[in-house]
Amino acid sequence: VVFDRVAALLAAALPDAQGGALLSVGLPLAAGSVAGLFAALASQPADALLTLTNEEGATLGSATSRLAAEPRLALQGLAPRGLFAMLLSSLQFLIYTRLRDLFGVSKADLTLVWDALATIQAGPIGR
Numbered sequence: 001v002v003f004d005r006v007a008a009l010l011a012a013a014l015p016d017a018q019g020g021a022l023l024s025v026g027l028p029l030a031a032g033s034v035a036g037l038f039a040a041l042a043s044q045p046a047d048a049l050l051t052l053t054n055e056e057g058a059t060l061g062s063a064t065s066r067l068a069a070e071p072r073l074a075l076q077g078l079a080p081r082g083l084f085a086m087l088l089s090s091l092q093f094l095i096y097t098r099l100r101d102l103f104g105v106s107k108a109d110l111t112l113v114w115d116a117l118a119t120i121q122a123g124p125i126g127r
Contacts, residue, residue, distance in 0.1 A: 002038045003093055004107075006031040028097040029090045036089025040082040047081070048074045 010027050017023040052063035
């Protein structure tokens, strides 16, 4: 969702660059970086809690209490984690968009496939 929104905003902001090589590479890298950063921010508190539970003798309750007492621990390690997520996400979205373009698959095609799979998973209508 974040990737698609950021990509649409960037494409609208750069209408003259549509179809250019720079935009076909730069857009997924930039939008993927933003999506990766959002993912890192969203999962950071849970990752901090997991890290605290991995300490010797720690339980989920003690880790939660420690995190509540020291909220700054929730941000510990955010910078490298954010950079790592930005790098991986941007490269994954670059590969995704290049393969999608290579095979001529549109976003509407992908939506159609997901809708069909959801219908199959839901089962017969008469149930």
